Amino acid sequence: MAVQAGSPGRATAFPPIPLRRKLYGFGSIYGKTIRDSRLAFIIAAGLLGGMALVMGVAVSNIFPTPAARLQVDALFGSVPESMMRLFGNVDLIGSKVGTLGGYVTFKYSAIFALGTAIWSIMALSGTLAGEARRGSLDFVAAAPFGKRRIALEKLAAHLTLLWLAMVVLALMTTFSSNVFGDADLGDHISLLSSAGFALWIGCLAMFFGGLAFALAPLLGRAGSAGVAGLAMAALWITNGLNVGGPLLLLSPFNWTFDHIPLVGIYDWPSVALVGLMGVALLVIGVELFSRRDLGVTAGLSLPQLPAAVLGVHGPTSRAFGDQLPRALSWGTGLLLIGILYTALAGSLADTISSSGGLLDSFSVLFPGADFSSVGGWMQFYAELLFIAAGFAGATFVAKWASDEGDGRLEMALTTPLARSRWVAAGGVAALLAVVVTTVLFAAGVGIGSAIGGLSSGDALLGCASLGLYAAAIVGIGVAVGGVWRTSIAAEIAALVVVVTYLLDLVAPPLNLPDWMHQLALTAHFGKPMIGEWDMVGVAACLVIAVGGILLGAWGMRRRDVD
Numbered sequence: 188m189a190v191q192a193g194s195p196g197r198a199t200a201f202p203p204i205p206l207r208r209k210l211y212g213f214g215s216i217y218g219k220t221i222r223d224s225r226l227a228f229i230i231a232a233g234l235l236g237g238m239a240l241v242m243g244v245a246v247s248n249i250f251p252t253p254a255a256r257l258q259v260d261a262l263f264g265s266v267p268e269s270m271m272r273l274f275g276n277v278d279l280i281g282s283k284v285g286t287l288g289g290y291v292t293f294k295y296s297a298i299f300a301l302g303t304a305i306w307s308i309m310a311l312s313g314t315l316a317g318e319a320r321r322g323s324l325d326f327v328a329a330a331p332f333g334k335r336r337i338a339l340e341k342l343a344a345h346l347t348l349l350w351l352a353m354v355v356l357a358l359m360t361t362f363s364s365n366v367f368g369d370a371d372l373g374d375h376i377s378l379l380s381s382a383g384f385a386l387w388i389g390c391l392a393m394f395f396g397g398l399a400f401a402l403a404p405l406l407g408r409a410g411s412a413g414v415a416g417l418a419m420a421a422l423w424i425t426n427g428l429n430v431g432g433p434l435l436l437l438s439p440f441n442w443t444f445d446h447i448p449l450v451g452i453y454d455w456p457s458v459a460l461v462g463l464m465g466v467a468l469l470v471i472g473v474e475l476f477s478r479r480d481l482g483v484t485a486g487l488s489l490p491q492l493p494a495a496v497l498g499v500h501g502p503t504s505r506a507f508g509d510q511l512p513r514a515l516s517w518g519t520g521l522l523l524i525g526i527l528y529t530a531l532a533g534s535l536a537d538t539i540s541s542s543g544g545l546l547d548s549f550s551v552l553f554p555g556a557d558f559s560s561v562g563g564w565m566q567f568y569a570e571l572l573f574i575a576a577g578f579a580g581a582t583f584v585a586k587w588a589s590d591e592g593d594g595r596l597e598m599a600l601t602t603p604l605a606r607s608r609w610v611a612a613g614g615v616a617a618l619l620a621v622v623v624t625t626v627l628f629a630a631g632v633g634i635g636s637a638i639g640g641l642s643s644g645d646a647l648l649g650c651a652s653l654g655l656y657a658a659a660i661v662g663i664g665v666a667v668g669g670v671w672r673t674s675i676a677a678e679i680a681a682l683v684v685v686v687t688y689l690l691d692l693v694a695p696p697l698n699l700p701d702w703m704h705q706l707a708l709t710a711h712f713g714k715p716m717i718g719e720w721d722m723v724g725v726a727a728c729l730v731i732a733v734g735g736i737l738l739g740a741w742g743m744r745r746r747d748v749d
Contacts, residue, residue, distance in 0.1 A: 240689070335473060335476075380518050387461075502613075503612040514621075586664060670743075708731075
């Protein structure tokens with residue numbers, strides 16, 4: 188047998204991957220990171236844009252006259268002076284506190300900034316360190332990609348989503364102020380002002396997210412997130428209390444204290460400084476990652492969960508153990524919001540009771556509501572609380588669905604575990620996570636009402652409405668995942684939250700047909716924070732939650748595992 192000698196044949200070259208497929212996540216680290224982060228983006232953009240819409244509707248409806256706007260100054264003047272800096276530079280805002288831009292700046296700018304920064308901290312602390320710890324980054328590093336390129340593409344993906352969310356915030360702020368605000372009362376906000384507000388929030392998120400990103404190669408995901416989060420809280424409180432010292436000099440909140448774009452006061456150099464410092468921290472993070480071994484950290488981490496809740500007693504226990512960290516995270520955030528809102532309700536109640544004009548306006552909007560109680564004030568924030576609870580439910584769906592997307596379901600099904608039981612166990616665990624989140628929020632309301640010296644009976648019971656709504660979102664997500672695909676279950680659930688929220692928010696002021704407003708599930712709860720319940724909404728949530736899980740279990744038996 189003759190053998191022909193010669194040079195070996197060349198391997199067939201792979202065809203180039205189209206840009207469209209790269210952006211979807213094939214052949215591109217950047218595209219895959221974008222695809223993996225789509226749920227986080229939907230939640231962040233939905234919360235930021237939704238809050239901007241709420242402010243435009245709420246201020247124009249609650250304070251519709253010049254006399255009512257004058258009373259807003261007295262309302263904010265009731266806040267203790269020692270806490271004023273926590274919410275903004277009132278000396279510069281002056282008489283503009285009664286405008287939409289001043290109201291949002293003073294009351295909600297800290298929530299916008301801190302919430303976005305927390306998203307950036309959690310994303311950037313885990314985008315490299317989390318994958319390195321799980322071992323999934325080893326496969327990427329084995330490909331012909333340098334470590335610096337891996338870090339840069341993952342970082343670019345987060346920054347893309349962060350600034351897209353800022354674009355949504357700027358557009359919704361301008362849209363809301365011009366559609367729902369009153370130009371004669373100074374409510375209209377220009378696109379430049381909205382962009383300045385979004386730029387300030389985005390630069391703060393880059394600063395603290397960059398700190399977490401720089402520390403992640405050294406401390407790991409939990410350690411870097413913890414240090415960056417504590418630094419953010421310490422620097423915000425230091426600026427708010429004006430305690431002086433080196434911490435105040437290092438606080439980006441202090442640097443940008445005179446930047447109040449929503450009332451037309453700008454301090455662009457300070458915002459640029461925060462942005463440049465954020466870029467510097469991100470560069471440091473890239474270089475540290477490229478020079479260290481994967482997964483080698485100092486081992487600083489958060490306390491571990493007790494063994495009793497780690498999920499070793501069956502599929503439901505295992506699923507609940509997986510959900511518990513997310514439930515505690517959402518619950519802790521809502522607990523802090525409950526404490527903050529209800530603690531301030533005492534001083535607000537005193538002010539509105541002494542002001543006949545404001546009391547009349549509130550009585551017309553909420554007849555029968557007692558504004559000497561926490562519930563009367565918490566009903567104002569119900570829209571924001573519902574959207575937060577809905578997104579919490581969507582993330583619980585995402586955690587359940589990740590079993591199939593990450594390949595763990597195939598291993599679980601090799602045991603005597605039926606597909607329908609896996610769906611049912613995951614759905615029940617997600618509902619238990621909703622219960623944990625709701626209980627923590629109720630605890631925050633109780634603590635804050637005790638601080639403010641107000642009664643919280645109706646508000647504590649009204650907290651259950653958030654849990655019912657989140658449970659319904661879980662049912663929708665599990666039904667989609669079981670019948671169709673788990674890869675889009677959380678996204679569909681999040682989109683339902685956004686659509687429901689928008690319908691409930693804009694249908695009445697825009698005079699849309701009533702049937703469109705009735706499509707919103709949150710339109711059927713009544714006013715639960717003040718004890719006025721609509722049992723149609725309660726029943727609908729229970730039916731959707733239980734029925735969705737049963738439908739998902741039935742559908743899972745009839746389709747292949749991805």
